[in-house]
Amino acid sequence: MMQATGGIERLLRFAREKGILEAADVRFARNALLSAMKMDAPAPADVPADWAPPPTATPILEELCAAAVARGIIEEDAFSRDQFGAHLMNLLTPPPSVVSARFASLCAERGVEAATDWYYAFSRATDYIRVDQIARNVAFSAPSPYGELDITINLSKPEKDPREIARQRAMPQVGYPSCQLCLENEGYAGRPGYPSHETLRTLPLTLGGEAWRLQYSPYCYYPEHCIALNERHVPMSISRRTFDLLLDFVGQFPHYMLGSNADLPIVGGSILSHDHFQGGRYTFPMDRAQPWTRLAHPDFAAVHAEAVRWPMSCLRLRSASREALVAAADALLSAWRIYSDPQADILSESGEGRHNTITPIARRLAGEYQLQIILRNNRTTPEHPLGLFHPHEDLHHIKKENIGLIEAMGMFILPGRLRAELTGLRAYLTGARRLDRPQENDMLHKHYDWVETLAAAHGTGLSEDEAERVLREAVAAKCVRVLEDAGVFKATPQGDAALLRFLAVAGFRPVRA
Incomplete structure (x- = not known):
């Protein structure tokens, strides 16, 4: 007592x-x-x-x-x-x-x-x-051809206890709250398989004349990682309204960025059923990426536009005028929704439905409003059934999940299993374990071809620190490939030319220096 x-x-x-x-x-x-x-x-x-x-x-x-x-x-x-x-x-x-x-x-x-x-x-x-669970994450930065990437091995969400899993299986199915973002979560005690939100306190927020709420993510992946969520349980939808809402938010919270996941499966986030945005106080790797061409549109003289040298196709629009910026972004979105270029593998729709959408991110910078618009496409092919513009199969041993807003900007949230797996791979590179192919049930089996290539390049006599550096840089290289696979117009001369073809259709043309 x-x-x-x-x-x-x-x-x-x-x-x-x-x-x-x-x-x-x-x-x-x-x-x-x-x-x-x-x-x-x-x-x-x-x-x-x-x-x-x-x-x-x-x-x-x-x-x-x-x-x-x-x-x-x-x-x-x-x-x-x-x-x-x-x-x-x-x-x-x-x-x-x-x-x-x-x-x-x-x-x-x-x-x-x-x-x-x-x-x-x-x-x-x-x-x-x-805070205690977030501190368990393994976070590091690593160089890439596009600048440093931020990489986190996510250990903050604890593994489920077998007893909890058994209790969850025995529990009746409950449809309350409707999802993890609904307002009914505020003060909800939780149940096996559904976390407690008893200490959640959301703030009322008005965006575009609509009732929204603001809260922080319980597992902040970056400083002040916040979530703006619609008070109504309505699905994600990208439209001109999205730009109005994002810019309204950064007008009220000029020290925060706010972005939206795409509104289609494969290229969207993990929750498409509830309209929401993610924001916070952080400069992402994509924010530091430099433009490779400046653009102008005859109808939007007050808007400065540029294409960004980034593995995912990103357009950056800036203006002191919110109205002009929204109109320019909407023109870009409207053109992209219906754009096809078979030469570049871009089809706007098929028997599966529509494919083109965007991932938009808003900021206030030096008195101006900024929108960064990442072009997305969710079509599948027989060769790539999980998505043509999605991490391809040879990357799934590192990253298989959807590439959402955070990863698209260069911050990777990798599965917690990688901590133990990278420790095991380090033993190959230091010589503590023979470079033999493990059994199929070994957690390192899926990584063997990769580590064999690393051993051929760097040897198997590295120190622990050297092996750790090699593995982190190799993980970063895989993350670059993830972004390149997800990019609709590749960062190549052919890809740049294809992007300019689309931009011309949308009315944006390069500005001659």
Whole structure:
């Protein structure tokens, strides 16, 4: 009981010092925590005056979860601990109306950047943003012909415990919330197979006259990784309205970028059923890419346009006028929707449906609005049944999933299995393991042809650090290939000529220097 009481008092102190809990609410919150811990009364457990609260509530919640397991309140698996920890933190977290009012007050008094600084710190402190799990990720940058790429091996989403999987299988199917982005998630306790959102607090947002919400991603892949989501459960759809919404957002939050995944399978993100955008405060590798030609359109003199030297076909449009920028972007989208060029393998539609769409990203830069528009096509062929403009089969041992907004801009989120697999491959390059083809059930089997090529180029007597460098650079080379496969017009003289053919149809022509 002493362990539980000490944890309760430290959690209360933490919440007070982080501005989560008001002094007048401490007694009420203490009793709520006692009830959750199945305790009738607290035991004496003073927190030392010089006690320094941790950056987030995680270590205190872990201590209380361990006590709850010992007292038979919860099971020992990871889901039960996560769910119970979120429940304890929710008992101290103010309701959505209070959080929204605080954000609005900060916006009015100190500006929107100070308000998002507070909201981000709040979301981290309440453990909604899983800072501890994000820290497990393996992140590095590696050179490429297009500039440095950002690569993350994603270890932040924990593996499911077999006991959790068994419980999930036995649970009845539930259709609530409708999806992971619906507003019904706010405060939802979760269930086996569906994570807790008890400490989620979203902010009301108006975009293009529509009701939207803002929140941070619980597994931030980059600083202040946020999600803007439609209050209605409506599917993703790219249109002129999309540009209006994106530019409206960056007009309100000029320190953030905001982009949309494409609205078609294969080239879209993992959730197409709920209209949403992703943003944050980060400069992506694509943002640093240089133009290879400047463009002009006779109808949009106020818009500066350029084609970007990037493995995916990217057009960058800038203007001080939102209206002109939206009109120019819509002209580009309208032309692309119906554009076909069989010589370049581009078909706008087939018996499978329409194929051409875009991935748009908005920013404010030096007083101007910017839209970067990545051209996408989701057609399949017998040779490439998962997508012609999708990572081809020889890359699937590294990356098989859809190339969404984040990867398209040069930040790769790779599966967590790669950490152990790259460690195993390192043993080949250092000579700790013989360069023999492993059995088919060995996790390294799918990588063997690749590592054999690396060993031929670099030898098998590398130091651990040398082997790590070689593997990271080789992973980056695979990531470049992923982007090149996903690019509709290849970054070659022939591809550049094909892109210019399309741009001419859309009314954009190169500007002579």
